Every structure is written in structure tokens, then in C-alpha cells.
Amino acid sequence: MIKRSISLLVVLGFVLIFWKMLTNWLPMTDLHGVAKEYVSREPDELGAVNVVTAIVVTYRGLDTLGEVSVLFLAATGVALLLRRRGKKIGAGKRKRPSSEFLQTGTALLTPFIIMFGVYIFINGHLSAGGGFQGGAVVASAMLFLLLTFPGYKFKHTVLNWIESISGASYVIVGILGILLAGGFLDNRILPLGEYGKILSAGAIPVIYIFIGLKVGTELAGILENLKHEH
Amino acid sequence: MTALVILLGSGMIVAAFAAIYLKNLIAAVVAAGIVSLFASVVYLILAAPDVAMTEAAIGAGLSTAIFIYAIKHTREEEVEND
Amino acid sequence: MTIVLGIGFILMLIGFWGLLTRRNMIKMVLSIAIAETGLQLIIIAIGFIKGRTAPILNSDVLKLEGVLKVVDPVPQALVLTAIVIGVAVNALMLTFIIRLYQQKKSLDISDYRAMKW
Numbered sequence: 225m226i227k228r229s230i231s232l233l234v235v236l237g238f239v240l241i242f243w244k245m246l247t248n249w250l251p252m253t254d255l256h257g258v259a260k261e262y263v264s265r266e267p268d269e270l271g272a273v274n275v276v277t278a279i280v281v282t283y284r285g286l287d288t289l290g291e292v293s294v295l296f297l298a299a300t301g302v303a304l305l306l307r308r309r310g311k312k313i314g315a316g317k318r319k320r321p322s323s324e325f326l327q328t329g330t331a332l333l334t335p336f337i338i339m340f341g342v343y344i345f346i347n348g349h350l351s352a353g354g355g356f357q358g359g360a361v362v363a364s365a366m367l368f369l370l371l372t373f374p375g376y377k378f379k380h381t382v383l384n385w386i387e388s389i390s391g392a393s394y395v396i397v398g399i400l401g402i403l404l405a406g407g408f409l410d411n412r413i414l415p416l417g418e419y420g421k422i423l424s425a426g427a428i429p430v431i432y433i434f435i436g437l438k439v440g441t442e443l444a445g446i447l448e449n450l451k452h453e454h
Numbered sequence: 455m456t457a458l459v460i461l462l463g464s465g466m467i468v469a470a471f472a473a474i475y476l477k478n479l480i481a482a483v484v485a486a487g488i489v490s491l492f493a494s495v496v497y498l499i500l501a502a503p504d505v506a507m508t509e510a511a512i513g514a515g516l517s518t519a520i521f522i523y524a525i526k527h528t529r530e531e532e533v534e535n536d
Numbered sequence: 537m538t539i540v541l542g543i544g545f546i547l548m549l550i551g552f553w554g555l556l557t558r559r560n561m562i563k564m565v566l567s568i569a570i571a572e573t574g575l576q577l578i579i580i581a582i583g584f585i586k587g588r589t590a591p592i593l594n595s596d597v598l599k600l601e602g603v604l605k606v607v608d609p610v611p612q613a614l615v616l617t618a619i620v621i622g623v624a625v626n627a628l629m630l631t632f633i634i635r636l637y638q639q640k641k642s643l644d645i646s647d648y649r650a651m652k653w
Binding site: 274276277344352353354360363371447451 | 506507508512515516519523524
Binding site for chain 1: 537538541542545548549552553556557582583584585586590591592593594599602603606608609610612613616617619620621623624625627628630631632634635
């Protein structure tokens, strides 16, 4: 009981803080400072239609590299903690196969879902979406496969190679930015092209494709490790 | 728009309480997925389509699957025949 | 959008309450996920400006006068990556829970007294 009342006190303290913040808050009416600079200079400077993409990939590119590293470390941690200690998986129990409808539907839909994910991250600089969203959609297609076929296992060498190559290429493109353009992860190592076309905005689509592949394979790896754990 | 936000917000608060107080863990995880799904609609209303896509794909989809796999592995009968 | 700010604060409070009172470790991770969603709603609501559109400059008017027509893109960029990191960290926490469960066959946090100092 005393534990519960302490919890209640803590939460009431937060209520007090949040209430102060809520009543003193003034809604924004105009863009200020760095946001104003980003929105006004971005079309001529970087040539990406989607300002959020330009910020994630170029202006705050180093942050994104850090975020991808955190994701990589978390995926590695999951794999390390759940590694099988010389035991064969699924021993002793037979899994019931899925119904015919589910299997046919999955086989039919999975390529299209993966294609949609790739579409999202290739068009990241033109419309809403990008590497993180597209990667998540690709991982959802993998989840679909895992749910339908109980014994399904990905080809680990392929997944690992895709992940490593895209991660390394991301850093290499960043270093090329130092050598050929203004700084680390500068997108102007490739010509900016015509505003609003698919081949525009310099290296932004290239970087977002690498991010998409990396995020997709990492999330798929986390899902598979959690599924087959024993 | 305001009415829709209030409706979604009350739905989210109810679903969050359900996620915390439901005895059945699978039902609680699905309730948390509903919180994420409604949040993605609110992001769309707040003119943030990028965030809405991420939340719908990851928060409502993958995160729910990860929780359900974890629940599957922490049940008695799963581990006894290990 | 003050309403969304309020909803975000309430979700965070529900998450903290669940984290402090629940004994089941999976429920604690769920509470953290709910508090996370609330925080992300707050950050997006702070960047919102009434009557403006998304920061995608896909027309000439938006390209020239974007500063007067779009919402703040910086909070959106922050939340975008935070969601992805959030799910990875949740997966790591659940992995620890699975390993702990295999040691003691219990999900109750108060059974793990050996880790108390």
C-alpha cells in the first residue's frame, strides 16, 4: 500500500509539471531560426521536395548515422542474447501448416509488398516516406512470411551481406561528401538535377536506399530471432 | 477536425488504460497497438505524413508482432518441453 | 493544437503510472511504449502551426513561399527516427525478459531480488 501511494505521489508530481507546461504553452505562429532557414534555402541548396527527408539525410545526416548505429547495436544485442546454444530448433513438436488460402495469398502478395516498400524509399525525396518507412514495410513483408510458414528461415548470408554492404556504403558516401563537396554526408557529390524528378536531389535517394535496405534487413533479423528463440 | 481529434484522443486514453489493466496479455498488446494506430491518424491531422507512415508501419505493425513473440516465449508450456 | 498536447501528457502519465504499479515485466515494457507514443505526440504538436500544410514543397507556390505555408519540419525529423529506435529498444528489453524468464520461470519483477542492491 505504501508503495502504491509513493507511485501516486510521483505521478501527481508529473501532473503538476505537465499542468504548468500546458497552461503556459503558446502555440507557434511562425517558423523561427533553423526551421526557417531549412525551409527557405532547401529547394535551391539541396533540391529535395520533401524537407523532412532533406533534414534527416543531409542537414542532420550525422544524427541519422548515429540512429542507424543504435538500431544496429540493438539488433546485434537481440541476436547475441537469443543465440541458440547448440540446440536444434523446433525439436519435439510438429507445427500445423497454414491453410491453402493463407499460403497462396502470402505467396501472391509478398512480392508486391516488398515492391511497395522499395517504391517508398526510392521516392523518399519527392513525397512522404523514405528509408525508415520503406524499410519497415519490407520488414512487414518478411513478418508476413514468418507468420504464414512456421518453419520459414531467411537466407542469413544474403541478409547479412545486404546489411553490411548498405551500412558500409552509407559511410563511404558520407566520406565522399568530404572529398568532393562541402562536408560529411553532403548530397551534392551527384548533380542536383531537375527539381521534382526522380533522379534529382543529388545523393539523397542513394543514401535513403542504403538506409532502407539496412533498416529492413535489421528489423527482419530482430523478428526472426525473436520468433525462433529457444 | 477538433471533434475528430477529441474522439481519437479519448479512444487512445481508453485503449492505454486497457493496455495497462487487462489481465490477458495478448489483449493488452492489441490495445497498445490501437493507441499507436490512432496516434498515426492524429499525426496525419497535424500535417506530418512522414511520421504517420512510420508510426502505422512500425508502432502498430512490427511492434505488436515483437510483443506477441515475446509473450509466446514466456509461457509455461513453451518452456517445459525445451 | 493544445488538445493534442493534453492527450500526449495524459498518455505519458498513464505510461508512468503503469510503469510504477505493474508487476508483470511485459506490462512494464508496454507502459514504456505508451509513454513514448505520448512524448512523440507532444513533440509533433509543438511543431504544428494552425492552417498550414505538410513540409513537402511540391508546387511552385510552396517552393517560393514555403516559409509562410508549411509546419515546422525539424520536430518531424526527430520523431521519425525516434520511433524506429523505440521499437528496437523495446525488442532488446523483451529479449532480456525472455532470458530472465528462462532462469526463474516468472514474469513478476519482485521475484528477481538478486538484482536488487
